[in-house]
Amino acid sequence: AQSVTQLGSHVSVSEGALVLLRCNYSSSVPPYLFWYVQYPNQGLQLLLKYTSAATLVKGINGFEAEFKKSETSFHLTKPSAHMRDAAEYFCAVLHSGGYNKLIFGAGTRLAVHP
């Protein structure tokens, strides 16, 4: 069975500081991995996705993630946090059984303070 684990349900950073949100996956087949962001009272929006083309994936709003097979990780980073980055972030893996079903992690709420 496939799964993702997000370490840390809440992360707090200062504006301008590095953002690091952790995601580890479990998969018996090469995974397709995604990061989504959810702003308050909104739906989910895709930040970036890993599809085996390149291990370092760049997404929107300055975010990027690196796929590390040896560590089964797909951590999300941003060099300098902005206040507008405050949101909930979800890591997800595509179910190997087909039909593009996503399996989500529990989410990490990012707070950015001045």
Place this chain on the structure above:
Amino acid sequence: NAGVTQTPKFQVLKTGQSMTLQCAQDMNHNSMYWYRQDPGMGLRLIYYSASEGTTDKGEVPNGYNVSRLNKREFSLRLESAAPSQTSVYFCASSSNRNRNTEAFFGQGTRLTVV
């Protein structure tokens, strides 16, 4: 471009009442999904539809029914609402031509069962 549209946005039900959540997408996607979001649990798949005329159970289908009315519309019905179904419900759609295509989400329906 409307994307995925859900109605209603908010709903309060009494225990035992029934209701249908509506979802429509205008992206000509084959696959549609219903998820529920609960604090600390991420998003869990309730039902999905790989194509018009087909539906399948996801991770938490008990207490729900679905109907894929046509390619655009996928509704979720609660026949007899229970307090445990208090949640935020998201509809999503994706193209299933490739396995790495992302899902697009609606704005969500916040349901409270009292």
